[in-house]
Amino acid sequence: MLRFAMVLEKDGGALKKILPLAKAGILSPLGDGKQIMPWIHVKDLCGIVELALNDQSLSGPVNTCAPEQSSNKSFFQALTKVIKKPFFFPSVPSFVMRLLYGGRSEILLKGNKVNVSKLKQHGFNFKFGELEAALKDLLN
Numbered sequence: 582m583l584r585f586a587m588v589l590e591k592d593g594g595a596l597k598k599i600l601p602l603a604k605a606g607i608l609s610p611l612g613d614g615k616q617i618m619p620w621i622h623v624k625d626l627c628g629i630v631e632l633a634l635n636d637q638s639l640s641g642p643v644n645t646c647a648p649e650q651s652s653n654k655s656f657f658q659a660l661t662k663v664i665k666k667p668f669f670f671p672s673v674p675s676f677v678m679r680l681l682y683g684g685r686s687e688i689l690l691k692g693n694k695v696n697v698s699k700l701k702q703h704g705f706n707f708k709f710g711e712l713e714a715a716l717k718d719l720l721n
Contacts, residue, residue, distance in 0.1 A: 583633060586619035586646035586695060588626055591719045600720075603660050609670040611678055614654030616692030619646040622709035622718065632705055639703050646695040648710045653692070656712065663716040 587595050602608040621629075629645045651659065654672075661668040678686040709715035 582642045583630065584642055584644050584695075585626070586621045586644070588623055589620050589715055589719060590623040596719070599657075599660065600664075603657070603664055603666055606661075606666050607670060608657050608661060608666075608668060610654040610657060610672040612653070612672065612675040612690040614652060614657075614672050616653050616690060617650050617694045618653050618656045619644075619650050619693060619695040620656070620712065620715070621645050621647050622707075622715040624718075625707050625709050628708070629700065629705060632700075632703060636703055639699070641699075643699050644695045644697055645700075646697050647707060647712070647715065648697050648701075649712055650694060651712050653689075659712045660716055663713060663720055 589596050591597075599608065625647065626645055629643070633639055633643060658668050675686075675690055678690055682689070709718060
């Protein structure tokens with residue numbers, strides 16, 4: 582059972598939605614910005630799927646997430662650094678997120694630290710375990 586973190590891919594997913602805001606220079610942390618945003622580079626995700634298909638001893642829930650997990654604020658800071666845009670806007674208050682997105686806002690406002698020890702125990706080596714390197718690969 583693979584449990585997917587936010588998949589970073591240049592032409593899809595969350596990055597496709599976040600990138601225009603970052604390029605416009607108007608990206609802001611959500612809520613207090615301290616919530617953890619687990620992520621995985623699409624190439625590492627493919628490697629994990631291959632491992633899961635070939636390693637019969639890998640069983641049960643497997644978190645597909647990079648070992649470096651960033652807060653919402655540090656994720657957005659890394660993104661704007663890679664694309665050489667400013668990051669200075671104040672945080673979007675939690676109540677505004679709740680007004681805009683209702684109950685779905687909790688997904689964005691509450692982080693979730695994820696354990697990747699099972700992948701490490703099975704010898705998986707991340708090509709993109711650090712956020713800035715992953716973003717540079719995708720965006721440069």
